[in-house]
Amino acid sequence: MTARTVRGAAGATLAAALIAGVAACSGPGVTAAAADAVVVGIATEPESLSPLLGYGKDGNSKIFDGLLTHDADMKLKPALAEALPEVSADGRTYTYKLRGGVKFSDGAPFSAKDVVFTYRTILDAKTNNASKTELDAIEGVEARGEDTVVFTLKYPYAPFAERTVLPIAPEHIAGAQDVNSGDFTTRPVGTGPYVLTTWSKGEKLSFRANPGYWGGEPAVKKFTMAVVKDDDVRATRLRSGELDGAILPPNLAQGFEKDPARLGAPPSGSWGTYAARTFDYRNVTLPTHHQVTGDVAVRQALDIAVDRTAMVDELLEGAGKPAFGPVPTDSPWFTAGTERRHDLDRAKRILDEAGWKAGGDGIRVKDGVRASFPLWYTSGDKIRQDHALAFASDAKKAGIEVKAQAGTWEVIEPRMKTDAVLAGGGSPADPDFDQYLLLTSSLGGDGFNNMARYDNRTVDRALDEARRSGDPAARKAAYDTVQRELVKDPGYVFLTHIDHLYVVNDRWEGLTTQVEPHDHGLGSGPWWNVESWKPRAK
Structure with missing residues (x-):
């Protein structure tokens, strides 16, 4: 897609773009000053570069x-x-x-x-x-x-x-x-535009331009990805000039737009903001191996008890869309009619009919089992934290207790079989890329694939039919089946699709954005084509 460059944009324009809570900040020893160097921030780093x-x-x-x-x-x-x-x-x-x-x-x-x-x-x-x-x-x-x-x-x-x-x-x-x-x-060799020079884990990845690159040596000679998670620290270091670019939530990005002089302009120019459409979603896993979330009635009730529109308006400041599955509502692969309307009264009826009765404290109980479960989100990720707390608040109104708590992936991963997780995903290239790994029962519990251990034979068959067919109409019909099954048997509660917003030092030309996946930072953002950037004429 063509980048939308925003300078002095009004709040309505900013509401069209947001960040997923990933990306951007420098660590010790990271400085963004050299004329031929660029430093950007990422919140996570890969386990391997192979x-x-x-x-x-x-x-x-x-x-x-x-x-x-x-x-x-x-x-x-x-x-x-x-x-x-x-x-x-x-x-x-x-x-x-x-x-x-x-x-x-x-x-x-x-x-x-x-x-x-x-x-x-x-x-x-x-x-x-x-x-x-x-x-x-x-x-x-x-x-x-x-x-x-x-x-x-x-x-x-x-x-x-x-x-x-x-x-x-x-x-x-x-x-x-x-x-x-x-x-x-950790010491890769490739044909790409950049060569890794150092990788200080937890701090930064540094690259230099490949002089023998078949596409021509990049004008950006040094490229550094700084690793830090905190939004506020990221913004502070962007203002101080330690970073040339960062991904920020709307409230912080608006600060750069509204009063750049007060907040600090980059040493060699002004700020530009870049908005990117995405397939990036946030959802709640509903583990089938938990006695509460494994109950289909509980899953159906939670799926309509959540107020997705309020989450978009209040948590994302309008920078996103309600999510009803892995496919965004504006995609040609989306199945019309699978939108779920927020309906708390119906959610309560579903639970009543399934035998989940309200206890003295308002939390439902069935066969001696209290309708309560933990929901983990990653530490330092404000977007996930906000979604987790909003989900818990909506669930409580239906009589379900959700105990939101933060942890690192090292803490969360061993618990994923029985504990819910505020997760994310999304791939724009093809529906198979995201849905198969997310939903097929054969990958239940396989690392971060099918984290909920979702097991639906109709979905399994449809996913196989879709990936094995060369007929676009047959593939669309199969993915329609998948999305309709997710209404009847939710393995996850999808909450929002999140747009991304970046703030970048405006001293380079050639910046654009793409339609982005969930995993953005290393290869996405305005620096997806950093090898093509040129210095802006003075």
Whole structure:
């Protein structure tokens, strides 16, 4: 999409964009001052920088390239391939001709064998890549000479080309070490526009421009991603000049818009704000292994007891949309008629009819079980905290006690089987990318896939039909089935889809935004194309 650059925007315009609580701030020793340097903030960092373990699988990894990439409008375009793939009539064979003259940052030539190595390694059962089911359609991948790669699919998987934005790893380095624990996981070598120079975990990732990049050496010579979570600290360091860019919630971004002189302008220019549409949602997992959230009646009641519109208006200041599933209401994949109206009276009736009767303190009880469960959200994430508290407040009105509490992922993850979590997700590329990992019963309890351990046979069949069909109408019908089942049998309560808002030092040209996924920060934001930025003429 084309970036919407906002300067001095009114509150109504700002309400069209927001942040998900992820991204941005510097740590000790991070300074954003050099004329050819950019420092931006991220709230989380990857566990690994190896694409073999999942890093950069949706593109924009900076260190690596895929066969294809996305432009600003999220349309596929060639990267390491010289053109879009040739697809056989039956939709089961994809042939890629590779770009000539490309080298890895260590000077070694890139060729078809690196592509084959990357995909075969990810699909290897010994590789700890939680996203390998995304490549389930691949039957085989082979090199034909140095410059051609052919994928053969088990079935005509319609969005397969979208999967080939996956970064390519060098066989001569990654293939000579343990895929799960070797040095390549923290000292990667790729063909991308930047080379990692240092990674101080918990503090920053630093990159320098790759002088041999096939797309031309970037004008931004040094690029740093600073790691910090707190919104207020992020804004403070942005004002002080330690950061060139940050993602901020609307109340803090408005401060930069309304009175930049008082709040502090960047040392070498003014501020610009950039709004991005997203597929980024917040939801509450309803674990099937908990005696309260495992009850379908409780899930149905919670799904209509929540006031999604109030959450958008009050928590997001209008910067988002009510969410009724992983698909935003403005997507062509959304199933009309699956919107859930806030209806507290009906929620109470559902619980009454299911035998959940109000106790003396107003909290319902059934067969000696109190309608109470914990809801975890990640520490330092104000957006999740606000959603968790609002959800708990709405649930209490229906007679259900939700005990919201903060913790790190290290604390939360072991509890996900029985405890609810204020979670997030969303992928704009294709509905399969998000819904399969989120909902298929075969991935229940597989890390952060299907965190609720949702188990619905009708949904399982529809998800398989959708990913195995090359017919757009058949795929739409299958995803309609999924969304209608989520009304009858909610495994999650979807709350909001959140837009993202960024504040950036206005000394560079070429900044745009894309339609963004949930995981934004490393590869998204106005710096998704930092390699194309140019200094603004003075």
